[in-house]
Amino acid sequence: MKINRNIIDPFVFFLVLGLLWEFSVELFDVRAYLLPSLTDIFRETWEFRELLLEQAMVTLEEVLFGFIFAAVFGVVISAAIFFVPIARRTIYPLIIGLQSIPKVALAPIIVVWFGYGLPSKVVMAFLFAFFPIVISTLGGLSATPDRLVEHFQALKTSGWNTFWKLRAPSALPNFVDGCKVAMPLAVIGAVVGEFVGSNDGLGNLIQTATGSAQTALMFSALLVVTGLSLILFFMIELLGRLVWWRAM
Amino acid sequence: MSTEEVTIALDGVGKTFGGEEGVRALQNISCQIFDREFVAVLGPSGCGKSTMLRIIGGLIPHEEGTATVLGKPVRGPSDDIGIVFQRANLLPWRTVEGNLRLGVEESNIPTEELREQVQTMVEMLGLTGFEKSHPHELSGGMRRRVAIGQALMRNPRVMLMDEPFGALDALTRDRLNVELLRIWQAERKTVVLVTHSISEAVFLSDRVLVMSERPGRIIEEVRIDLPRPRDPKTLPEVPEFGQYRVQLGELMGVV
Numbered sequence A: 001m002k003i004n005r006n007i008i009d010p011f012v013f014f015l016v017l018g019l020l021w022e023f024s025v026e027l028f029d030v031r032a033y034l035l036p037s038l039t040d041i042f043r044e045t046w047e048f049r050e051l052l053l054e055q056a057m058v059t060l061e062e063v064l065f066g067f068i069f070a071a072v073f074g075v076v077i078s079a080a081i082f083f084v085p086i087a088r089r090t091i092y093p094l095i096i097g098l099q100s101i102p103k104v105a106l107a108p109i110i111v112v113w114f115g116y117g118l119p120s121k122v123v124m125a126f127l128f129a130f131f132p133i134v135i136s137t138l139g140g141l142s143a144t145p146d147r148l149v150e151h152f153q154a155l156k157t158s159g160w161n162t163f164w165k166l167r168a169p170s171a172l173p174n175f176v177d178g179c180k181v182a183m184p185l186a187v188i189g190a191v192v193g194e195f196v197g198s199n200d201g202l203g204n205l206i207q208t209a210t211g212s213a214q215t216a217l218m219f220s221a222l223l224v225v226t227g228l229s230l231i232l233f234f235m236i237e238l239l240g241r242l243v244w245w246r247a248m
Numbered sequence B: 001m002s003t004e005e006v007t008i009a010l011d012g013v014g015k016t017f018g019g020e021e022g023v024r025a026l027q028n029i030s031c032q033i034f035d036r037e038f039v040a041v042l043g044p045s046g047c048g049k050s051t052m053l054r055i056i057g058g059l060i061p062h063e064e065g066t067a068t069v070l071g072k073p074v075r076g077p078s079d080d081i082g083i084v085f086q087r088a089n090l091l092p093w094r095t096v097e098g099n100l101r102l103g104v105e106e107s108n109i110p111t112e113e114l115r116e117q118v119q120t121m122v123e124m125l126g127l128t129g130f131e132k133s134h135p136h137e138l139s140g141g142m143r144r145r146v147a148i149g150q151a152l153m154r155n156p157r158v159m160l161m162d163e164p165f166g167a168l169d170a171l172t173r174d175r176l177n178v179e180l181l182r183i184w185q186a187e188r189k190t191v192v193l194v195t196h197s198i199s200e201a202v203f204l205s206d207r208v209l210v211m212s213e214r215p216g217r218i219i220e221e222v223r224i225d226l227p228r229p230r231d232p233k234t235l236p237e238v239p240e241f242g243q244y245r246v247q248l249g250e251l252m253g254v255v
């Protein structure tokens, strides 16, 4: 029975929280446009399932494109920063500087530059996901033990092969860690982009639903965004298990 | 001795880490190591043994003197030299086979031939059945054997071994020493083995170079005239074995 406490404890805890929500809404007679009851939200989610799924697909596309660009570009840039001294002295401080700009504040101008459609949201997702991937991959590349680099020298391995056979696999666990941070951030980036300028997507739905006092639908959309983010995170987590080693 | 071929020659080699005011690691090291000789380098920890091997292996430069391997001055890592480091340095994401292959993948050996070579090495190392295992699934002694095999796969004429069995328990160490002798006899290599174990040095080598505290100098050279093949069970009963141990112990200042 002891083993199951890992499942039972959180389950009971969340059940109690849910019941509290449900009954306080009834007990204090909270207006539905302020805070709908949980059952209302679930009912609304089921009723609008097609709309929600459709909008989720829009957001998913933005997130995936943004994330993939961030992953590819992030790896290339971190390799450049690591191997090319001039890049370390120029691109690296540039990236640190750019990272310090609140990206949310960039959303309006991004929409102006890239329009109302898919590209502006992809750019937003990219901006949010890019930095953690660069920093973690860079950390992985630098963490390759010197003794292994020396070992490869003794085996007269070329620089190219030392990268592919040593540095890349050593950096992979860190890269995966970076992806785990970056994926939920990419979702945030896409949703922020949709807030600022979009005709569809879950972020847009959240905004229009709130604006028209369809609060239950707003919560439904929130639920779906959260679910989407969790699913994407666990997909990375699963893929990450292929990288079972840690630099030794 | 002069009729034999000199494989490694150090002449007045000195090394200081970190510039003029830095750590003086080696001082005026001169020695000759001959073809197919098994030489042990014995010295206290931190006296510069690893540094000496790194210089011979072409991994670090030295400021003073000359280092020559097979008649050529050392200028970077060479195919003639295989190095077994203090740590096994196996790649955790590669299997035993993959790790054995690592040093010969750039030499364009046909796939089938390479597979056979790896298999032969696995058998010689006594690792049959562990070809597909990863390093974390192996015992410390097995990892050592893979590390030695990886260096041997490149078929170097000289093997430099830096306390290869340092961290192992005494029993495993004895067994690996026997295997090392067997491999050395079969492969006819020149071996320089760094160790801080007096018994290991006496058991394995033709000659022991004794080093001083840092900055390392060679303070004595002891020829080990014990018959081969040597058996770890009977050798300790040979009186000369004890005498060599006492002699080396005195040189190292332990008795």
Ligand SMILES: Nc1ncnc2c1ncn2[C@@H]1O[C@H](COP(=O)(O)OP(=O)(O)O)[C@@H](O)[C@H]1O
Binding pocket: B017, B018, B023, B024, B025, B043, B044, B045, B046, B047, B048, B049, B050, B051, B052, B214
């Ligand atoms: N890369 C290095 N930079 C600075 N000092 C070093 C370096 N490598 C070794 N040393 C120093 O040189 C001395 C000899 O080291 P080492 O050759 O590793 O000794 P040993 O192998 O005999 O234990 C030590 O004092 C060590 O701290």
Ligand SMILES: [Mg+2]
Binding pocket: B049, B050, B051, B086, B162
């Ligand atoms: Mg050492």
